[in-house]
Amino acid sequence: MSRLPKLGILGSGSGSNCQSIHDAIRSGALKAEIAVVMSDNPDAYILERARSWGVPAEVIDCAGFKTKFPEESQEAVAARLKEYGVDCVCLAGFMRLVKSPLLQAFPSRIVNIHPSLLPAFPGLHAWEQAVHAGAEESGCTVHYVDGGMDTGPILGQARVPVLPGDTPESLHARIQVEEHRLYPxxxxxxLETLE
Structure with a gap:
């Protein structure tokens, strides 16, 4: 690509992984630009981060559903991402399941980071699952998004030991350090595969 590839970031929470992407771009480690940040939570701090960088920040209308991502909403998001010229969609703590309208609009161009060594502990609160299961190690996984729950092809993983006396919070904090390195x-x- 003659121009910098454009990222669209979708998140539901504080956006620490979005911050790590922004930091990697600023340091020159990631040759891209963030075109837009979108959230299904109007109060999410990820939107504040985007605004502080001068990046467009938009709220996704999910028609009042708490967890479902309605097809009409996905179609609207896909259209907005296309308007921004987005090349790759990055899920950063986005808590809704992406399905066909968005997947068809961005085939093999939607990625996610998950706080476990998939296929172990998919779904919510993976670090809690790891501690409660007595796992000896955990970590994080970056994967392509398909129609399932954390089931897409794996791009890379980083491992973190589960230490004696770990709480879900202490394990999650160590996993996040690796997430912020691995995801960018x-x-x-x-992005190299898109050129």
């Missing part, structure tokens, strides 16, 4: 590196790898 794997996004860079995805």
């Amino acid at each position: 590196a794997m996004i860079a790898r995805v």
Whole structure:
């Protein structure tokens, strides 16, 4: 690509992984630009982060559904991402399941980061699942998004030991350190395949 590839970031919470992507771009480690940040939660701090960087921040209308991502909403999001010229969609703590309208609009161009070594512990609160299951190690996984719950092809993983006395919170904090390193590196790898 003669121009910098454009990222669209979808998140539901504080956006620490969005911050790591922004930091990697600023340092030159990730050759891309964030075109838009979108959230299904109007109060999410990820939107504040985007605004502070001068990046468009938009709220996704999910028609009042708490967890469902309605097809009409996905179609609207896909249309907005296309309007921004987005090349790759990055899920950063986005808590809704992406299905066909968005997947068809961006085939093999939607990636996610998940706080476990998939296929172990998919779904919510994976770090809690790991501690409660007595796992000896956990970590994070960057994967392509398909129609399932954390089931798409894996791009990369980083491992973190589960230490004696770990709480879900202490394990999650160590996993996040690895997430912030791994995600920008794997996004860079995805962007190379789009050139």
